[in-house]
Amino acid sequence: MTNTIDLRSDTVTLPTDEMRVAMARAVVGDDVFGEDPSVNELEALAASMLGQEAGLFVPTGTMANLVAVLTHTQKGDEIFVEADSHIYCNEAGSMSAVAGAMPHPIAGRVGYIAPEQLREAIRPPNVHYPVSRLVCLENTHNRAGGIPFTPQQMDAICVTAHELGLAVHVDGARIFNAAVALGVPAPTLVRHADSVMFCVSKGLSAPVGSVVVGSRAFIDRARRFRKMVGGGMRQAGVIAAAGVVALKTMVGRLAEDHANARALAEGIGDLPGLSVDLDRVRTNMVQVHVTGPFTAAEFCGWLRETGVLVLPSGPTTIRMVTHRHISASDVSRALEAIRHTAALPARR
Ligand code: TLP
Numbered sequence: 001m002t003n004t005i006d007l008r009s010d011t012v013t014l015p016t017d018e019m020r021v022a023m024a025r026a027v028v029g030d031d032v033f034g035e036d037p038s039v040n041e042l043e044a045l046a047a048s049m050l051g052q053e054a055g056l057f058v059p060t061g062t063m064a065n066l067v068a069v070l071t072h073t074q075k076g077d078e079i080f081v082e083a084d085s086h087i088y089c090n091e092a093g094s095m096s097a098v099a100g101a102m103p104h105p106i107a108g109r110v111g112y113i114a115p116e117q118l119r120e121a122i123r124p125p126n127v128h129y130p131v132s133r134l135v136c137l138e139n140t141h142n143r144a145g146g147i148p149f150t151p152q153q154m155d156a157i158c159v160t161a162h163e164l165g166l167a168v169h170v171d172g173a174r175i176f177n178a179a180v181a182l183g184v185p186a187p188t189l190v191r192h193a194d195s196v197m198f199c200v201s202k203g204l205s206a207p208v209g210s211v212v213v214g215s216r217a218f219i220d221r222a223r224r225f226r227k228m229v230g231g232g233m234r235q236a237g238v239i240a241a242a243g244v245v246a247l248k249t250m251v252g253r254l255a256e257d258h259a260n261a262r263a264l265a266e267g268i269g270d271l272p273g274l275s276v277d278l279d280r281v282r283t284n285m286v287q288v289h290v291t292g293p294f295t296a297a298e299f300c301g302w303l304r305e306t307g308v309l310v311l312p313s314g315p316t317t318i319r320m321v322t323h324r325h326i327s328a329s330d331v332s333r334a335l336e337a338i339r340h341t342a343a344l345p346a347r348r
Helices: 018-027 037-049 061-072 114-119 151-163 175-182 214-230 237-249 256-268 296-304 328-347
Strands: 054-058 078-082 102-104 132-138 165-173 197-199 210-214 274-276 283-292 310-312 316-319
Touching: 018 237, 018 274, 037 054, 037 210, 054 061, 054 214, 054 274, 061 132, 061 165, 061 197, 061 210, 061 214, 102 114, 132 151, 151 165, 165 328, 175 197, 175 256, 210 214, 237 296, 256 283, 256 316, 256 328, 296 316, 296 328
Parallel strands: 078 102, 078 132, 132 165, 165 197
Antiparallel strands: 054 210, 197 210, 274 283, 283 316, 310 316
């Protein structure tokens, strides 16, 4: 389907020509020996773009989060997670199944765990209790609709976590979307975090990869856990080279995706059976609430027939994600199809 408008995720983005050239020409070596110059370049660039000391290239965001959890915790430790976070909901239970850690979900306020919620949730040291070790934050917050959390919000929860003796890991799969949307440097968002991961494979358009960043000592230890979970790749520079291009060329253009998401959200407004909270459309995601006489899955199915792909994110919510392959005119075409589809139930 050449005319398909794919709003399912920014993970569908394809590498740019510049990335393909960089991949073909990448100077590579055995990265398990630390000898792949392209991987080393990506790790150093990623660390510097987030104001951290060192980086570790991994194949996926899921592995990045798992490696960070393994590095921060020991079996039986308690990890505070936001109840709707990706690490808790969408990573196949890896923090329990693989790391042996115990998640303690906290229902945040639009995805944000407020410092007082953390204070209430933490338990005093007691032989009966798990050892509370880590809090995981997500910025932007996917299931909350791509909400970016500000430096003030991030600082507040990090400072409180540290006061309580907890380390902080940030799932920053889309941290550059947050930085661009808020108009702040990315390092400011994570200045008090102990580790951060982000993906080059989402809105930044690289085909594969995520990077964990943190202190040199943290990353040195994380490297062993990457090996343990089978993520020690060899001539990985072939894919890291695309990541370097992604970081150098793709961050600034994220603002276009945000503008397109806003246009999409405004166009959907209050179509019959659908509603969007415009205040929550801050980055490249639109969370559409289904109020009408159909389910989110039904609506997605009908819309698919028009060539517009979107995914249900719950029984009554639909997620639409803009990215490099969605232009302003695609947004207009998608809106036409959405309008038409929303009118269908009334006609039946
Ligand atoms: N998110 C994907 C799906 O898994 C839902 C998407 O389409 O949004 N953290 C966050 C916040 C994510 O959104 C994702 C992927 C990950 C981690 C995992 O990254 P990958 O897919 O590389 O393992």
